Amino acid sequence: MKISRFAQLGAVAAVASLALAGCASNEGGASSGGSSEAPAGASSLTGTLVGGGASSQEVAVQAWTQGLQTANPDLTIDYDPSGSGTGRESFQAGAVQFAGSDRAFKVDEITAGPFDGCADGSDLVELPTYISPIAVVFNLEGIDSLNLDATTLAKIFAGQITTWNDPAIAALNSGVSLPATAITPVHRSDKSGTTGNFTDYLGKTAPDVWTAGSVEEWPALGGEAAQGTSGVISAVEGGQGTIGYADASRAGNLGTVAIQVGSDFVSYSPEAAAAIVDASPEEEGRAATDIAIKLDRTSTEAGVYPIVLVSYLIGCAEYKDAATAELVKGFFTYAASEEGQDAAASAAGSAPISDTLREQVTTAIEAIK
The missing domain is CATH 3.40.190.10 (Periplasmic binding protein-like II)
Known part of the structure; x- marks a missing residue:
């Protein structure tokens, strides 16, 4: 996995993002999804988060929802598995606060915009958090x-x-x-x-x-x-x-x-499935928070399965509404955490992301505001 373009974010950001991923229960401080110093079961995320898109990751989203809502009982997460295309269109129109998609937005789609829920000039956050054959x-x-x-x-x-x-x-x-x-x-x-x-x-x-x-x-x-x-x-x-x-x-x-x-x-x-992802490069020409994998379908490496789906969680790097950013950041944090990935793997048979990819993903999540 290529990680050179993330080096510019610095070691401090990487350490901070890894700490963010470890807060799987999202307890305590709200802006990053929580602090591990808060009492167990303390509620920090409140409100309703609405997403939609890929039906492929529906079971994983259900597992992430259950884990996060258990730690945050005043949080409601609604996800409509309407399909990737519908999810991207709904997110772009501001009808949902995050999307699930079995592909990242294309660069020309991002350039054309607009994305109604995002602040003007915001990059996208696109995270390959669900890997499955x-x-x-x-x-x-x-x-x-x-x-x-x-x-x-x-x-x-x-x-x-x-x-x-x-x-x-x-x-x-x-x-x-x-x-x-x-x-x-x-x-x-x-x-x-x-x-x-x-x-x-x-x-x-x-x-x-x-x-x-x-x-x-x-x-x-x-x-x-x-x-x-x-x-x-x-x-x-x-x-x-x-x-x-x-x-x-x-x-x-x-x-x-x-x-x-x-x-x-x-x-x-x-x-x-994880093997083909780790053997593939990232797409070039994207923002640091936009982690799109360019899958090598023709690989002949031993043990790789080439018909693989990398499904993304998609949000704004900067939202128009700060409260929305808080909820999206908390949900994305749990989904990318080791606990969240294990929950998805248990429920859906997906492949947990590697530690290297998790570092990239959590650094991107840290940028959400």
């Missing part, structure tokens, strides 16, 4: 797992491979008795960061087949459409021969695909 899930009687390479997977979702016993699938799954069942690909009907990440993988690894590139709205390639993560999972569960993509926390008992990386097939796991 995107599972390719299927429902095929008697089969729990399959191996697929990028080209075959792209052909399935492009409608070029239409039955499960197709020779391309069979060649990758020696010894598996594949039926002649028709394949029904299921995709998101809504604008989705999960779709953006999934199609980014297809476009980077099988560009001759998947010509639509990285898109958050599914192109007109057939298949079945479903609303949100829950809708995709329900459609795959309710069919036979269905295949879809969703945050791995929602895979449940469905069959799952191991993806070819180099000469190996890698199953999704939090560890494999």
Whole structure:
């Protein structure tokens, strides 16, 4: 992980931000989410914080909400898992105070602005606090797992491979008795960061087949459409021969695909998801508080899972309303803390961020005002 652009913030800020992350219970002083010197259970955050966006991190947000509200009983956090695109639009319009998104705002989107809840001239705070593999899930009687390479997977979702016993699938799954069942690909009907990440993988690894590139709205390639993560999972569960993509926390008992990386097939796991993030650089040309990861989908390093979702918490570096800034800062602090990351991992199966990334994230949080 590249951290050179954060060095300019100085060792003092880094130490302060690490102390901020340690205050997981947000007790005591309000401006930073709390002081560990306050009595246990003391309430410091009060009011209502409203967010919305990525359904992928809904379970993690619920875990963060529960942990923070337990320590701050006068705090209410409302999060609408309306999808990444809706979340970003609502945040930009000032309809929510923070957004969850399966991608960061693009630089030209930030430049175009405006962001109604932010003070004039404010940078954005974009924090990669939720890291999870995107599972390719299927429902095929008697089969729990399959191996697929990028080209075959792209052909399935492009409608070029239409039955499960197709020779391309069979060649990758020696010894598996594949039926002649028709394949029904299921995709998101809504604008989705999960779709953006999934199609980014297809476009980077099988560009001759998947010509639509990285898109958050599914192109007109057939298949079945479903609303949100829950809708995709329900459609795959309710069919036979269905295949879809969703945050791995929602895979449940469905069959799952191991993806070819180099000469190996890698199953999704939090560890494999964290490995691809740590092996990828950050995007350039962004503010110090804007930590956007440029995922290397084509990596052949051992043990990495390339279909990964990095979901962001997004806020203002400076809010028009100081009380809003206090609540956002407290919530972001808990989400990035070791306690908050462990709570999300336990609830959602996500990969806790590394200590190096936590230092960057908490330094960015310290800048919120």
